[in-house]
Amino acid sequence: MILYFLSLVLFVMGLYCLIAKKNIVKKIIGIVITEYSINLFLVLVGYRRGGIAPIMLKGMTPQEMVNHSVDPLPQALVLTSIVIGLGVLALMVALCLRIYEKYKTFDMSEINKLKG
């Protein structure tokens, strides 16, 4: 149970970083932290203490495997979500570089041509 809460704490930390930090690189790090907290949470959903890998070994009935293995589906989901996260991260960094080229700063309070 405590692990679930820790992943929530990580999520909130990422959110704090996103809101409180002025530097856009730190904001990007904040987004990445929130994404990882969700990934951890997803893996935890499928985790089982002392579980085995979800592979059918010789001499194992399907029921036996289901009873002992961890849930494989969240692992597949986490892989997908990591790849998506990578795509978003690449775009964020590219944008960040372009912003630096134009504004010569990473400080969000100086990047204020637009008003909400």
Added chain:
Amino acid sequence: MQGLYPLFTAIPLAAAFLNLLVTKVSKRFADFFAFIVTLVLAVMAVRMLFEPAFVYKVGGWLPPWGILLVSDGLSSLMLVVINVISFLVIIFSTKYMTTYTAKPKYYALFLLMIAGMNGVVITGDMFNLYVFLEIASIASYALVGFGCEKEELEASFKYLILGGVASTAVLFGIAFLYSVTGTLNMPDMAMRLEEIGMTRLTAFVIALFLMGFGLKASSVPFHAWLPDAHPSAPAPISAMLSGVLIKALGVYAIMRIMFNVIGQYVLVAHIVMFLGALSMVVAGLLAIGQSDFKRMLAYSSISQIGYVMIGIGLALNPEMPAAVAALGLVGGLFHLVNHAVFKSLLFLCSGAVEYRTGTRDLGKLGGLIRKMPVTGVTCSIGSLSIAGIPPFNGFVSKLIIFIALFKGGYVIYGTIAVAVGFITLYYFVKLQREVLFGAIPEALAKVREAPFAMTLPLVILAILCVAMGAGYTLVDNHLLQAAKDALLDKMGYINLLMGG
């Protein structure tokens, strides 16, 4: 036709990357290629209207293990809206985007966005929905920043950060739902949630989804990115974002999940209605003070989405009499379709004006209806429709929402909705007075009509505005009723799993 259902995402997805390869050989091919692809998609979407509800099992895997693609009234309605509008926008882009460099890349991102939106609309699998949501979002972040100027980059970054938070919230919600139901299949999940009932966890998941999808739909407390992002994007993209994207990713997802998966709860209905009313009023008042053509339209998008949400919220309330709920839902859905038509029309008009005059500042424009008659007249029709003047389509959908609200006993919300109707009228009259009528500034004395590729989609959309208002019963019988039945019939959605 049923076997072709996955092609709605497969075609644009493949075309997006093929486009980049082909244009290495010939640059001129890019326009033609995107045109053909979107034309095929639009024709397929219209054909889809004549199919009964069915389920497509991807790879032949049986549900609830495999991924399902569901086609029902609502999906068909959204597919038509997405694909027809994107076809018209592509025609517009062929000319407009010549002012930008890297046109093939623009088409690639555009097609990627269509693939994502079509995927969100046709899927019957929770995680699949998230993946397609992200595909569409990432493409739209890049498209908002396409101009690579100071404003565009800042708007894109802001949109990206807020969109990223929204996506994490959605994924969190999906993870929670998976942990209680042990399935990702939406009909299956609906069945198991029915057994579990409303728990504290379901309430938390609803909150996460309202935040995540509400951010994508930009309802008011989550709207900060939209007034920056939509004006900064190139005009055809603004039309796609305001006209289609916020509905496919935001409103559609809220509708599908709240009606068909989680089920109707009074509290959720009240929250959705409150968000709708808040969006209407706040964004409507903010729109009045704007001096930028596209910025005013962007605020008006938030305000009009409020109408859609208030109609949906009314129907979400399980204590509502069936007739009133159905009326509210039909009004909401019709306004959704109408808004897609006239808001893309208006954004494309702003694009045509900007293409010829080089400015979006309302103070510097004027008298354009004499210089650009086609753009002017269509822009006028769009403004009158959105302001709810009879006989245009906006009048009918707003009237249905008003009637539903008063019949449902929500006198205060009804009064607010009527008042916001007047506010809308006020700022669109202001828009018309400053852009279309009055004296022509000297700088604009030599302005000519926009090219044919740009006026054609405007004329088609303007005709749609008039036709959908006049032929309301036709639209109602053939499109809206099926979508409404699909939403209100949760058991039918669950049964798709068994019967399909």
